[in-house]
Amino acid sequence: MKIDSTTARRSTLTSLALVSALALTACGSMTESTEAGSAEGGIEKLNIVVPADPGGGWDQTGRAMEKDLKDTELVGSASVVNVGGAGGTNGLAQLATETDPNTLMVMGYVMVGAVETNNAASRIEDTTPIARLTDEPLVIVVPAESPYQTTQDLLDDIEANGQGVSITGGSAGGADHILAGMVLKEAGIAPDSLNYIPYSGGGESLAALLGNKVNAGISGVGEYAEQIKAGQLRALAVSGSEAAPQIPEVETLSDQGIDVVLTNWRGVVAPGSIDEAKAEELTELVTELHETDAWKATLEQNNWGDAFLAGDEFDAFLDEDITTVKQTLTEIGLL
Incomplete structure (x- = not known):
């Protein structure tokens, strides 16, 4: 500008x-x-x-x-x-x-x-x-072997264990990081409980998830959609105002009672x-x-x-x- x-x-x-x-x-x-x-x-x-x-x-x-x-x-x-x-x-x-x-x-x-x-x-x-x-909306995912079945499961563990739970995504301060902070804030969890591990590209965060090196991840729906469909990742929620067409079965955060919308x-x-x-x-x-x-x-x-x-x-x-x-x-x- x-x-x-x-x-x-x-x-x-x-x-x-x-x-x-x-x-x-x-x-x-x-x-x-x-x-x-x-x-x-x-x-x-x-x-x-x-x-x-x-x-x-x-x-x-x-x-x-x-x-x-x-x-x-x-x-x-x-x-x-x-x-x-x-x-x-x-x-x-x-x-x-x-x-x-x-x-x-x-x-x-x-x-x-x-x-x-x-x-x-x-x-x-x-x-x-x-x-x-x-x-495009973002999606919150976990590895297929994760014990978290819902977004609330993930939030409960963060509340109990703080930075012992890791969330990966794009670079610090970006949309993925902001969404993680907004969801914790909406759930009443202190910001310093967030252990966010940033990567400069979607490919790196995906590798960390598939390698079970992190507990959860956030990225654009398009970057994780294929792995979700293949059963390698489990989608917990999308961040738009309505379901994403690639994964229409995944509820929005709002549908789950978490009043956060971000695209x-x-x-x-x-x-x-x-x-x-x-x-x-x-x-x-x-x-x-x-x-x-x-x-x-x-x-x-x-x-x-x-x-x-x-x-x-x-x-x-x-x-x-x-x-x-x-x-x-x-x-x-x-x-």
Whole structure:
């Protein structure tokens, strides 16, 4: 969020389609789009930074974007680079020094919290918001051999044994960590009873669960769904307002009398150093991707909710979400 140009960008991006058309005519940098979404005269090569190790939700999002952008010929080529660690803040720091303006970084709710808990020098406010893309609920799971049959079983053990019970998930301060803290708070359990073991990617937390190295885990439904269906993990609850389509038999926390609802959103930002014209071009690119049949199929295939917001709407959403996450982290004892 380039603070020194927020007002100008919001005014410009509100009329995105019109401005984009004028910009393309004025600079002559792009030819009129074909039905196939030709990249002729447009962005020849797009860099997509995934600020996490392979295997997690951000990686899945970045690689889905890469494939669909190339398949629809919206760009000449696209490539993904993984920069893992610290809840995405390592990738955020790299984006702060990025000199290629044709760069997008996948990010989301996890990063909002990680910036605060890591006291990161590079902040989301210093990037250029492009679009929010998806959201999905989280799921609380345990290994198949676990004695916990319900969420209450898990909470009872935490209340009795405190940090003797371990819960794994994504990076510290992210959605998984926040959900664990919110559930304990709702159950009246002290925040310092939480023994949360963070990993930078969903693949690592899954390995810890399957290896019975932790008692429970939290992640996006999509990251654990296959292991749940295969009987390797037992799902105790999902965190959305309704059941998740991949595992419809699993009750929500609310259904179990735990008044907590949280969904994990994901989106993309660009370097804070880009100018207004480039911000408009990248926003238009992602907007066009969102309208393709290929992206609609990707959403359905991955059971991702369509949470699309672009331009000034995404900018305003980020402002509000950052404020809300700071408050939540403080309330559950993480700040």
